[in-house]
Amino acid sequence: MAGHLLRRLHQNSTHVFQVRTKKAGFDMTPVQFAAMSAIHAHPDVDQATVAAMIAYDRATIGGVIDRLEQKGLVAREVSKSDRRAKQVRLTKDGENLLSAVSPVVRDLQFELMSGLEPKERATFLALAKKAAAHLAEEPARPHSPDK
Amino acid sequence: MAGHLLRRLHQNSTHVFQVRTKKAGFDMTPVQFAAMSAIHAHPDVDQATVAAMIAYDRATIGGVIDRLEQKGLVAREVSKSDRRAKQVRLTKDGENLLSAVSPVVRDLQFELMSGLEPKERATFLALAKKAAAHLAEEPARPHSPDK
DNA sequence: GCATTAAGGTAAGTAAGCATACTATTAGTT
DNA sequence: AACTAATAGTATGCTTACTTACCTTAATGC
Numbered sequence: 001m002a003g004h005l006l007r008r009l010h011q012n013s014t015h016v017f018q019v020r021t022k023k024a025g026f027d028m029t030p031v032q033f034a035a036m037s038a039i040h041a042h043p044d045v046d047q048a049t050v051a052a053m054i055a056y057d058r059a060t061i062g063g064v065i066d067r068l069e070q071k072g073l074v075a076r077e078v079s080k081s082d083r084r085a086k087q088v089r090l091t092k093d094g095e096n097l098l099s100a101v102s103p104v105v106r107d108l109q110f111e112l113m114s115g116l117e118p119k120e121r122a123t124f125l126a127l128a129k130k131a132a133a134h135l136a137e138e139p140a141r142p143h144s145p146d147k
Numbered sequence: 148m149a150g151h152l153l154r155r156l157h158q159n160s161t162h163v164f165q166v167r168t169k170k171a172g173f174d175m176t177p178v179q180f181a182a183m184s185a186i187h188a189h190p191d192v193d194q195a196t197v198a199a200m201i202a203y204d205r206a207t208i209g210g211v212i213d214r215l216e217q218k219g220l221v222a223r224e225v226s227k228s229d230r231r232a233k234q235v236r237l238t239k240d241g242e243n244l245l246s247a248v249s250p251v252v253r254d255l256q257f258e259l260m261s262g263l264e265p266k267e268r269a270t271f272l273a274l275a276k277k278a279a280a281h282l283a284e285e286p287a288r289p290h291s292p293d294k
Numbered sequence: 295g296c297a298t299t300a301a302g303g304t305a306a307g308t309a310a311g312c313a314t315a316c317t318a319t320t321a322g323t324t
Numbered sequence: 325a326a327c328t329a330a331t332a333g334t335a336t337g338c339t340t341a342c343t344t345a346c347c348t349t350a351a352t353g354c
Binding site: 295296297298299300301302303304305306307308309310311312313314315316317318319320321322323324 | 325326327328329330331332333334335336337338339340341342343344345346347348349350351352353354
């Protein structure tokens, strides 16, 4: 049942994200926001690093960045030092959008745990953090190097 | 960051599910398992009820049952009392597969929280349960009646 | 009875999310 | 230098996951 609980909570998380950001006038997914935040914090990173930072696989992030590029929010450029890699950065529009959405996203975090008392919430998040931190050290993550 | 934590934990949950069940020789997704469990517990339910029981929307469950039917694990039949509804039940193969997979799934639940001490685990699950239970009463769930 | 509304299922479209395989390039070894 | 291994990105395919719209059938209103 643990898996089911986690799924429900995650489902609610994405749902709240969609509703809140849409109500604020934005059309964005949680992954797109995460990717843009990572790119903002590390301009000109390559896609693989973006994927690693937010714990997705390369293929998924490639698609996400495709869509962000189509919307004119990010720009891709082949790296000069490594011609395999593509450096990604936010465009002006991307920066503007990110700074407009960020406060909305910050505020909705509280809503995710609306069934819990403040104290419980803190406990829950601390334990979640610990459980998630443990994953970073596990060898068996879904980052999928070519086997 | 709460949303990100929940995503990570859910991601790990599905990953562990895949790895464990695959290692045990099965080819099944978490949703398929959840659907089959629900159908097993309530033979001849209609799809909408299945969706409600495991907190998915009708369209997704329709696709999941499509694939389960193709694999010969479930059988669909138009309800006699309501010709809109389709009753679903497990086939012999479905029952066999479910009972073979169930212990594997039961065992892997512990692994999901492997970063926490037993006591912490209990606390975490209790809070997760409470948070999830709260969602059931919220009006804003993604069940999507035709608006 | 009959019109309206609601509900079950499906179809189409979009976006994740991941596995696998492939190309191009880089790094490391000998 | 040549060979090998590793890495970045992409392509393909499959399965969620949800939205919207639609068709059919049931329930409700009057």
